[in-house]
Structure formats: structure tokens, C-alpha cells
Amino acid sequence: MYALMAILMLIAGIGHLAIWTRLHSVVHAMPYRQWLIDTVEFFIYAMSLLIPALFLIWWIQQPLHSTVAPHEIQQYSLLYYIWYVYGVMCVIAFIAASLLWLFYHYESQAYAAHVEQRPLARYDFGDVADQMLGNTTARMGSMIPGNEILQLEVNRKEIQLHRLPEQLDGLTITHISDLHLKGHMTEAFYRKIVDQVNDLQSDMIVIAGDVFDRDKCFAWSTATLGQLTAPCGVYFVLGNHEMRTSDPNLARKTLVDDGLIYLGGRHLTLMIRDYPVVLAGNELPWHPPAADMSTHDPAKHDQLPFKLLVAHTPDQFGWARQNDFDLMLAGHVHGGQIRLPGIGPIVSPSVHGTRYACGIFYSTPTVMHVSRGISGTTPLRLNCPPEISQLVLRSTK
Structure with missing residues (x-):
């Protein structure tokens, strides 16, 4: 008993x-x-x-035994x-x-069929921690056994896309998210991140929001994110943490002035390898509106465009599907930051809980990749290192 x-x-x-x-x-x-x-x-x-x-x-405070006469009914308190x-x-x-x-x-096992992943490098900045950690909170956090805030995983993921045209087969996109320039990590840390991203030499670079947390870090942009380069451009959207700065518009302008291309609330069409590619941004629910896809006319092109959405949160997965996107890139949830062996993440800032904490997900017609991100406001990562992902798009045709 x-x-x-x-x-x-x-x-x-x-x-x-x-x-x-x-x-x-x-x-x-x-x-x-x-x-x-x-x-x-x-x-x-x-x-x-x-x-x-x-x-x-x-x-x-409850008694171990309570005696009740045979003809009496046990009484319980409210x-x-x-x-x-x-x-x-x-x-x-x-x-x-x-x-x-x-x-x-079960979902994660099913989605694994859409991706072939392999690590490219694993870095440990522990030997230069004094140069990477920007304040006492981060330094104290780094002392927690198993904390991976000073780790960095660079991986390559080949993603199968059913509608990817043959012309775009092999197109590479480096996807990063959630840099959280706040002061926990120093400017030197972000220069290391930028060097690793550029070394991948992808066709395109995408940043899925939460770039800045504090105004003081706007000045870091030119020497860090402003150095990102890719033949097809470097694109970004904002996230919820730009709302913590004094002016999200200034955060946006800072990045645009440094050569990055803003996608929030709009869409544009590029010709990549002589094939039309539609790029769109969705920063809901923090920075409305999302891109108005009703203004996109696919009939303007001889071929059906490939559609790529950059959103901050994976909660917009349904929106991507409704608007017929082929690929969606998101962040926000940091992989959960704490992942228990055999169980996975226990908390993830999403209306879906931990369902879309990180990795590849598919629901017709959209494949979504969710990044674990680079940093965070809480300097704690257990079994969930920061990541830079190079996505290689593969056609199934």
C-alpha cells in the first residue's frame, strides 16, 4: 500500500x-x-x-490512523x-x-528521413574563457559542471526537399539564430562565430532573430555581423529580444547599415542559378505584420518559385504551411538549453512546448529547420551546445 x-x-x-x-x-x-x-x-x-x-x-500533519464507527461516514476537510x-x-x-x-x-524519428547530418567541427573556448565571458554571471555559469556555453558545434545537414528544382540542388544556407548580444559573451566571442560562419562559404546566410538584447551592443555589429559574407546575401529577421532594446527600429537599422538584408514583414524574389527564389520574413507575434504573400504573383515567372521563410519562432510553422513555403528556418527555443539524457528538453518557449525545440520537422508541404542558437540570456546549456548549421538543399527528383 x-x-x-x-x-x-x-x-x-x-x-x-x-x-x-x-x-x-x-x-x-x-x-x-x-x-x-x-x-x-x-x-x-x-x-x-x-x-x-x-x-x-x-x-x-495528517493522523496515521483514523477510526470511524461502522454506522458513521468518513468526513474529509475541504x-x-x-x-x-x-x-x-x-x-x-x-x-x-x-x-x-x-x-x-516518433515524429523526430520520422523527420530523420528528411536529413543526413554530420558534424564538421566541435570547438571548446574554455582555454580562452577570460576573453569570451563578459560578466560575472557568465563566468559563474561557466563553472557549472557540464555547462556548454563555451562550446560550439558546426554541422552540415543535407535536407531532402520534394519540390526543390534540380537547378537549386546543392544550394547551401548557413543558418544561425539567437546570438543575444547582451554582454554575457564578449565581442571577441561573436567574432569567432562570424569567422566560423564565413569559413563554411555557403551561398546564403540566414539569421533567425534575437540578435540584440542591449543597446550597448549595437556598436559591436560592424566588427562582427557586418563581416558576414555570402554570394547570395546575408538575411535576418528580428525576434522578441529586440523588444528589450530601447528601439527595435534602431537595431534593424544598425544591421542594415552593416550590409545585412532585412526580411521582416516582407518578401522579395531573387534569381539564384537562373531560378526564382522567394524569400520572406515572419516576426510574429512580436513585430507584426508577417509578409503579405497575397501580393506575390508566381505567374510572373516561367517556373514555380522556390519559397523560403525566415521566422523567429517555430510557432509560425502553421503559417508557413498555409502559405505554401518549401522551407522554413527558425530559432527562439534554443533547443531547450537543458536536455536530459534519454528524455530531451524539459522547457521550451513555444505554445507547442518542446515539440519543435530543435532540428528538422516536416508537414506537407514545408520542411522546417530550428536552430539551437548561439547564446542566450541565461548562461546555462546542458547537453545542448550552441550550433552553426550549414544546410545543403537536395532535390528528390
């Missing part, structure tokens, strides 16, 4: 965490003001710890029923979370 009770309490405890981590994910996916997000986040952390503590205090209902909710949450985890695992 006691063993069964312990198992049920463990299941309820995991379900309790599932409820509050999912709420945390959803809140961080919303376009709320930062003070409200911070307030709700503090409340979530408090409830995650306080509710189990209050339950244990109440549980300890608090008992409250705990009972919440406990049932937590067990249901555990079951739902387990089923979702199984579904996400």
Missing part, C-alpha cells in the same frame, strides 16, 4: 512539474511586455516549489478535496506529457 502511494505521489509530482513547465513555455511564446513575463515567470517558479512544500506539510482534485489533475498531466513525449519521439 505504501509503495503504491509512493509511486502515485511520484507520478503526481512529475505531472505537477509538467503543468507548470508547460505554462512557462506558453508565457514565453506570447508578445507580452517583459515586466509581465518576468512577473508570471516568478509566480511559476514559486508555485513549482511552494505547492509540493505545502502538500508535504499538510500530509505530515483542503483534502482540493489536494485530491489537484492530485488527479497532476496524474492526468503526467499521462498527457508521457503520451506527448512518445509522439514527439
Whole structure:
């Protein structure tokens, strides 16, 4: 009996965490003001710890045995029923979370058929940490065992695209996201990132948002991101963290002045290898509107254009599918930052929870690649190193 009770309490405890981590994910996916997000986040952390503590205090105070006469009905307090209902909710949450985890695992295996991935390099900047870490918080974070903020993985992913024209077979795109120029990592760190991106010599470079967190880092742009080069251009959209600067428009202008091409809320058409390629940007829900694809007329071209969407959050995957995009590149969720062995990420700032934390996803007609990003406001990464991905587009025809 006691063993069964312990198992049920463990299941309820995991379900309790599932409820509050999912709420945390959803809140961080919303376009709320930062003070409200911070307030709700503090409340979530408090409830995650306080509710189990209050339950244990109440549980300890209960008598071990209660005697009831045969003709009497056991009486329970209102608090008992409250705990009972919440406990049932937590067990249901555990079951739902387990089923979702199984579904996400199945999805990831199915999506693996669309990509062939291999690592190109793995860097450890620990020997030059003093040059890379910009403040006390980052330095203290780097001391946590297993923390990978000073690691960098460079990988190549060959993606199968059913509608990719043969002319574009082999086109390369370097995809990075979530640089978070804030001060945790120094300008020297970002120069290292830029060098690695340029060394890949891709046809195109795409930055999927969250470039700046602080105004003071605007001055770093020319010596870092302004040095990015690619034959077909360097493109970017903004993310939610540009809302933390004094003026997102100034963040945008800084990058444009340094030679990057802004895609937010618009679309443009390039001729790449004599084939039309439509590039579009979607910064929803933080910087409306998304590109108005109703103004794009594919009939202007002799061939059906290949369509590429750059969005900050993978939550816009449905929008990409509705607008018939072939490929979508996103970031925002950082791979979850903390990934447990055999389980994966536990928190991801998305309305879908951890479903699209990182990697390749497919739903007709769109393939989506979600980057783990480069940095973050919290200097902690466990089993989730920053990444630079070179995507090689492959036709299945």
C-alpha cells in the first residue's frame, strides 16, 4: 500500500512539474511586455516549489490512523478535496506529457528521413574563457559542471526537399539564430562565430532573430555581423529580444547599415542559378505584420518559385504551411538549453512546448529547420551546445 502511494505521489509530482513547465513555455511564446513575463515567470517558479512544500506539510500533519464507527461516514476537510482534485489533475498531466513525449519521439524519428547530418567541427573556448565571458554571471555559469556555453558545434545537414528544382540542388544556407548580444559573451566571442560562419562559404546566410538584447551592443555589429559574407546575401529577421532594446527600429537599422538584408514583414524574389527564389520574413507575434504573400504573383515567372521563410519562432510553422513555403528556418527555443539524457528538453518557449525545440520537422508541404542558437540570456546549456548549421538543399527528383 505504501509503495503504491509512493509511486502515485511520484507520478503526481512529475505531472505537477509538467503543468507548470508547460505554462512557462506558453508565457514565453506570447508578445507580452517583459515586466509581465518576468512577473508570471516568478509566480511559476514559486508555485513549482511552494505547492509540493505545502502538500508535504499538510500530509505530515495528517493522523496515521483514523477510526470511524461502522454506522458513521468518513468526513474529509475541504483542503483534502482540493489536494485530491489537484492530485488527479497532476496524474492526468503526467499521462498527457508521457503520451506527448512518445509522439514527439516518433515524429523526430520520422523527420530523420528528411536529413543526413554530420558534424564538421566541435570547438571548446574554455582555454580562452577570460576573453569570451563578459560578466560575472557568465563566468559563474561557466563553472557549472557540464555547462556548454563555451562550446560550439558546426554541422552540415543535407535536407531532402520534394519540390526543390534540380537547378537549386546543392544550394547551401548557413543558418544561425539567437546570438543575444547582451554582454554575457564578449565581442571577441561573436567574432569567432562570424569567422566560423564565413569559413563554411555557403551561398546564403540566414539569421533567425534575437540578435540584440542591449543597446550597448549595437556598436559591436560592424566588427562582427557586418563581416558576414555570402554570394547570395546575408538575411535576418528580428525576434522578441529586440523588444528589450530601447528601439527595435534602431537595431534593424544598425544591421542594415552593416550590409545585412532585412526580411521582416516582407518578401522579395531573387534569381539564384537562373531560378526564382522567394524569400520572406515572419516576426510574429512580436513585430507584426508577417509578409503579405497575397501580393506575390508566381505567374510572373516561367517556373514555380522556390519559397523560403525566415521566422523567429517555430510557432509560425502553421503559417508557413498555409502559405505554401518549401522551407522554413527558425530559432527562439534554443533547443531547450537543458536536455536530459534519454528524455530531451524539459522547457521550451513555444505554445507547442518542446515539440519543435530543435532540428528538422516536416508537414506537407514545408520542411522546417530550428536552430539551437548561439547564446542566450541565461548562461546555462546542458547537453545542448550552441550550433552553426550549414544546410545543403537536395532535390528528390
